[in-house]
Amino acid sequence: MCIIFNGSPFTSYTVVEAGTNGICDPGVDVVDTTGEKNVAIASEYSGVNMTHNFSANTLNFNPNGTAEGGTATLCNSSREQGVVVNNNTGNIRIDNTSTC
Numbered sequence: 001m002c003i004i005f006n007g008s009p010f011t012s013y014t015v016v017e018a019g020t021n022g023i024c025d026p027g028v029d030v031v032d033t034t035g036e037k038n039v040a041i042a043s044e045y046s047g048v049n050m051t052h053n054f055s056a057n058t059l060n061f062n063p064n065g066t067a068e069g070g071t072a073t074l075c076n077s078s079r080e081q082g083v084v085v086n087n088n089t090g091n092i093r094i095d096n097t098s099t100c
Contacts, residue, residue: 059085
């Protein structure tokens with residue numbers, strides 16, 4: 001499974017099943033609307049901005065439990081919240097030390 005971050009600045013993300021090569025390829029892997037979800041940040045989370053440091057605007061979760069590590073930061077006028085993905089375990093944790 002993977003997450004594709006869309007737009008610049010990032011205005012939405014889509015959760016998709018990676019292609020046959022096991023790698024998420026934006027623009028190549030077809031989104032199946034019955035199983036994947038597209039989230040429009042501005043309309044579903046008013047006032048929230050998102051940044052991330054994942055390569056190629058994707059976050060891959062691998063079948064062996066690992067993931068592409070990195071951080072996504074969500075901010076609004078009163079709060080900032082980081083979401084950290086551990087590359088060795090695929091675990092996700094909330095990080096309160098993020099800055100917008």
